[in-house]
Structure formats: structure tokens, C-alpha cells
Amino acid sequence: xxxxxxxxxxxxxxxxxxxxxxxxxxxxxxxxxxxxxxxxxxxxxxxxxxxxxxxxxxxxxxxxxxxxxxxxxxxxxxxxxxxxxxxxxxxxxxxxxxxxxxxxxxxxxxxxxxxxxxxxxxxxxxxxxxxxxxxxxxxxxxxxxxxxxxxxxxxxxxxxxxxxxxxxxxxxxxxxxxxxxxxxxxxxxxxxxxxxxxxxxxxxxxxxxxxxxxxxxxxxxxxxxxxxxxxxxxxxxxxxxxxxxxxxxxxxxxxxxxxxxxxxxxxxxxxxx
DNA sequence: AGAGGGATCTTCT
DNA sequence: GAAGATCCCTCTC
Numbered sequence: 683x684x685x686x687x688x689x690x691x692x693x694x695x696x697x698x699x700x701x702x703x704x705x706x707x708x709x710x711x712x713x714x715x716x717x718x719x720x721x722x723x724x725x726x727x728x729x730x731x732x733x734x735x736x737x738x739x740x741x742x743x744x745x746x747x748x749x750x751x752x753x754x755x756x757x758x759x760x761x762x763x764x765x766x767x768x769x770x771x772x773x774x775x776x777x778x779x780x781x782x783x784x785x786x787x788x789x790x791x792x793x794x795x796x797x798x799x800x801x802x803x804x805x806x807x808x809x810x811x812x813x814x815x816x817x818x819x820x821x822x823x824x825x826x827x828x829x830x831x832x833x834x835x836x837x838x839x840x841x842x843x844x845x846x847x848x849x850x851x852x853x854x855x856x857x858x859x860x861x862x863x864x865x866x867x868x869x870x871x872x873x874x875x876x877x878x879x880x881x882x883x884x885x886x887x888x889x890x891x892x893x894x895x896x897x898x899x900x901x902x903x904x905x906x907x908x909x910x911x912x913x914x915x916x917x918x919x920x921x922x923x924x925x926x927x928x929x930x931x932x933x934x935x936x937x938x939x940x941x942x943x944x945x946x947x948x949x950x951x952x953x954x955x
Numbered sequence: 956a957g958a959g960g961g962a963t964c965t966t967c968t
Numbered sequence: 969g970a971a972g973a974t975c976c977c978t979c980t981c
Contacts, residue, residue, distance in 0.1 A: 775975070782973050785973070796966060815965030816974050831973060913973050 689783075691720040691798045697812040742805035742821065746828035749821070750777040751906060751927050758835060761890065766843050768875055770835030770865055771897055774935045776911045778820070780827025785914040785921070788827030799883045800829045807892070809872070809882040816869035819877050821886060831882040833912070833926070835865035836934040837874070844874035866936045878947050904950060905930050909939040 693848065742751060753772045760768040780788035780800065787797040787810070798810035798824055808820040808829050818827040837844055844864045865871040873877070877892070886893055908924040915921075928935045930943060 778973075787973080794967070810973085811965060812972060813974055814972090818973060820973090828978070833973090867974070873975095917974085918967070 689752040698778070701837050701943040707866075730778045733804040735895050737886070737896060739805055740805075741894075742886065743824050744804070746777045746779050746823040746825050746830060747925065749823040750775040750830045750925070751903075753821075753830060753832070753930055754906060754927060757838065757895045758875070758892070758896050759834070759895055760840075760892050762840075762843060762876060762954075763891075766840055768840035768843060769870065771838055771899075772834075773836050773932045774832075774833060774834035774855070774926070776831040776833055777823075777925040778829050778831060780825060783920055784917040785875040785911060786827065788829075791827055793827065797827070802883060805886045807884045807886060808876060809879055811879060812869065817878050819872055819881065831868060832871060834867045834928070834934055834936045835871050835874075835900050837861055837864050843872065847876055862933050866934050868936075870936075882891070896945065901929055907939065907943055907946065909942040912937055 710866055736759075741752070742749065746889050753775050756772050758770045758772060762768065778786040778800075781791050783789055786800075787794075787941070788800045793801050796810055797808065799806050800820070802822050804822050804824050808821040808822060809817055811817055818831060820831045822829045841864065843863060845859055848859055848870065863870070864874045875892075881892065884892065907928050907930050909926050909928075910922055910924060911926045928938075
């Protein structure tokens, strides 16, 4: 059996159970969970109101950099077809501004079939495949063609399911993944949360399978490190712009910039009160 | 601890 | 036809 086939089969088996169709895209049509499946299920709420505290359209309607920072500390929630809920706290993001931003898929303001979601209303997911085998997920922000890449999450709930989803994609399933290895990278978090192309162009404020809720522990300005983006190659002046944001000292961040953190600490000493 | 390469395929030129 | 907002394994120091 070819490796890819095998992976797809495992994923499909994991994500579906007897009462749900295997196709992830059908989740929206059957939003009612089977009562006893999840502690967070809507036992006391109408089915259409899955969470009263979820982040709404006005939150996502911010300029790109502002949204990228505002995401830090907020919580991404994913409900799998079997009813299990995965919770992850966002600890690392990148802003892709569109237009002049040479590193953005929407550079030059160019809209293509692939990046169409970047031009849709704030809160729309942009999911694309990278290197033929992985996925990355962005959230559209205010601004033409602008979006925020989700790079790392701190896993909060559903870690067993995340480990299963992550492990299906590796050669040596023998060694158990540590908690910090589950979601510390843009494609790792997509694997762990079962996010693929089927989520492209979905609306975070309208979807029954994925949404965000406000975090209880939001960072202050001094807790956020702003540094260069990862993996964008040489993009002129845009290569060095501080458009990546992460929580200082958080062990679930994918790439730590010690040098930058020292610089910021020094600045803080000078201007600190 | 760090460097290097392979996997794998859609999208756009 | 080539590149790509990555990850993981292996080799070397």
C-alpha cells in the first residue's frame, strides 16, 4: 500500500465513526453532537449556539499586524467528527500584508484561485498545501489580501487525539510525541487539529467544526516578541521586517529568537519605569 | 547541536 | 518546468 494512501485511510478512520459520514466537509450539516461525547457539548444550549463566548466578526476585523498580535493568548477550538473537542492556545503568529509585502502569496495584490480566501472577509480561513505534503492555516484580516498565519499552539485539551493525528504522519510511530512537539509549527498544528484543504474559505464565526474563544490569560505588550518571519527566503526589505509574533518564554513556540529577546530586554531597561 | 537532504504535488510562469 | 510561509530523519562534529 502506498504511504500516502495508508495515511489517508488512517486519518479517515480516526476522524469518522459509525454515526458520521467520513467526509469532513459534511460536518456543518450535522452540527448536533451525540450528547455524551464531550464534556463541552451543548447540553444546556441550543445547537446553533455552540459557544456563547466565541470570538465574533468584529474581533477579526482589525489590521493585519494588530490581529496577529491580538491572536496571541486566544484559543482555537476544533470539533472532530466524533465529537471530541481540541483546544489550543495561540502562542505564535505571522502577519502577511498583501500588496507590497513581497513574502505574501497576495503580493502585488494578485488574486489567484489558491489565495482567494486571503481576499475574503476577516475571519475567513486560508488553507494551502505546502511541499506537496503539508498544510498551513491563515486567518484573513482587515486589508486587501492580508492574512495571519497561525504558527504554534499550546495544546490545552484533546492531547490524545492530537497525538494520534500527528503520529499517523510519521515513519517511526514508536516514540511518543512530547506535548511541546504536537503543535509547534504551522503544519504540525494543522496535522494535530485535522485541518486540511477542506477548511479553505470557511468562516471562523460560522463554522460548527472550528472556531475561536477568548483566552483567559492575554499577554501584555512586554510579553510579545516581534521578530522576522520564518522560511520566506530572500524577499528584499521584507525579509527582515518584524512581522512574526510570539509569547516570550513560552515553550510551545516553534522558533525562538534569543538575540532579539536580549535586544528587547535591553530596550526595556532603558525606557522602563 | 547543527547541517543537509528527501518527501511529494499543487500552483503559477 | 520550477518553486514552495515545512517537517523529519540521518550524518557529522
